[in-house]
Amino acid sequence: MAPVNRTMFDPLADSADGARHWITTPVTAHLLRGALDVEHTEQGIVPHRLPAKVRQQFTDGRLAMAEAQPCGVRLAFRTRATVIELDARPTKHLYVGAPPRPDGVYDLLIDGLLAGRASVLGGHLLSIDVNTGLAEHRPGPIGTLRFSDLPERAKNVELWLPYNEITELVALRTDAPIEPASDGDRKVWLHHGSSISQGSNAASPSTTWAALVAAFARVNLINLGLGGSALLDPFTARAMRDTPADLISIKMGINLVNADLMRLRAFTPAVHSFLDIVRDGHPTAPLLVISPILCPIHEDTPGPSALDFDALRGGRLRFRAMGDPAECADGKLTMKIIRDELARIVRQRAAEDPNLHYLDGRALYGEADFAELPLPDDFHPDAATHRRIGERFAKLVFTANGPFAAVHHPPSGERNVPST
Incomplete structure (x- = not known):
């Protein structure tokens, strides 16, 4: 599976031979797991991990940045698609006076196993001076995340968003229809x-x-x-x-x-x-x-x-x-x-x-x-x-006599944290 980054998407570039028909699915809350709220923007949505009422009552900058960084938030759906593209606009952070921090990472999981990992180029830049605390916000463009050569079978897909970049989700494209994932009996x-x-x-x-x-x-x-x-x-x-x-x-x-x-x-x-x-x-x-x-x-x-x-x-x-x-x-x-x-x-x-x-x-x-x-x-x-x-x-x-063991029992033989 090959992830790549692109800053623009031309649907005709991949479908000129007529073999592939791109399907754009609106990115809405029903595709998200791990978010308590979503903020609608002119071009998409921003997942939030605290409700709007909290964000309105208390506007502390550190809390606002942390709760809008989509830790644990993922898109979850089922599809036969072999190519998945996501248009997103991250907010990256530059700490002036400190060592540079790496770009946020997106993880693609298929049926629970890691199938690809990449970052989105572009996006806004929040520059913070560690000596003075002063911050400057510089607007930036939307970037595109692309995963290709995926297995052509029905599969459960999770696209985990960066835990350290505020992320505006703009568009989701696939070469086959998608449907929201079923959580089954998971707690x-x-x-x-x-x-x-x-x-x-x-x-x-x-x-x-x-x-x-x-x-x-x-x-x-x-x-x-x-x-x-x-x-x-x-x-x-x-x-x-x-x-x-x-x-x-x-x-x-x-x-x-x-x-x-x-x-x-x-x-x-x-x-x-x-x-x-x-x-x-x-x-x-x-x-x-x-x-x-x-x-x-x-x-x-x-x-x-x-x-x-x-x-x-x-x-x-x-x-x-x-x-x-x-x-x-x-x-x-x-x-x-x-x-x-x-x-x-x-x-x-x-x-x-x-x-x-x-x-x-x-x-x-x-x-x-x-x-x-x-x-x-x-x-x-x-x-x-x-x-x-x-x-x-x-x-x-x-496991064993742990406080959560009585609620969930993984299948026998699956007692190790999964490798990635």
Whole structure:
């Protein structure tokens, strides 16, 4: 299967001999999985992972960028097509003063297996100065993604969108009709977390740790991983409350520390309130609370976090913990304090909520893992570590006596996270 990029599409170029007749299918919400809302533009739609009401109430730039980046969002359909083209306009990000970041990646999966991977050229450019925080938006053209030489048989197709590029979907073309995919009896897994859950530094959208777990467990993923914005916001809890789901997990902690957002006095009631709101909509669903993975710079040192400008001058992106451990006496939060408090809260609540569970994030990535696979920027895992976290989560949560094991049982012999 050969993916290519083109900035324009000429339907006559491929159909001059009359052998191929292109079919354009409107890109609408019924073809999408993993989005909670869509925004209609002059030329297409932009998937969103938070509802319009939230976006209108709270216009924080970081949250707006994160929720519009379509982490876990994919087009899902069934077709006999041998060629698939998607017109899209991404919003790419340039961080002035930091090492360049790679283009967003699209993954094509056929019957659950990776069949192609490519990026879209063109698009808008959002330039952000890491020294001043000033941003400049430069409009750009639509690009075209093309996958050809696909097997000529009926097949289930998923086209996973980049987890790190806001994406306007403009047109979908195929050389055979398509119909929306059937979800069958797959359960819905609703997950909320930070940039690690969103996929930061993963190789591609279908290989973030959460996407790998969803493939293993054969569940439909709705990923509310929000880079820099897993902050116990009530509107996120309300969005989760109102989203139909069979399995729910919440990974919290790192953003509260690196933003230095609250003290222990505020943290404890905020966790209770967040869980209360989610439970209002899902009173008996298995609900898993996950504490932070190991983050050595913040294990005993509170936030805030800041860019390490000495490392930047050397061409590396790294972060530093700017707090003072002595400030913990005044209620400042660290990874260890958050883990202890989350474990205590879940124990307390589980006495009346037997479907509430806790997972220590260090079981997914701990000290031994850090020695072997250190965090490149001191915060985010690399592609290999995403896979390790996914493997651990799948084993601890979806198999044996894990909190989600009773809901779904993968076929015997399929206990490994799929290779890509």
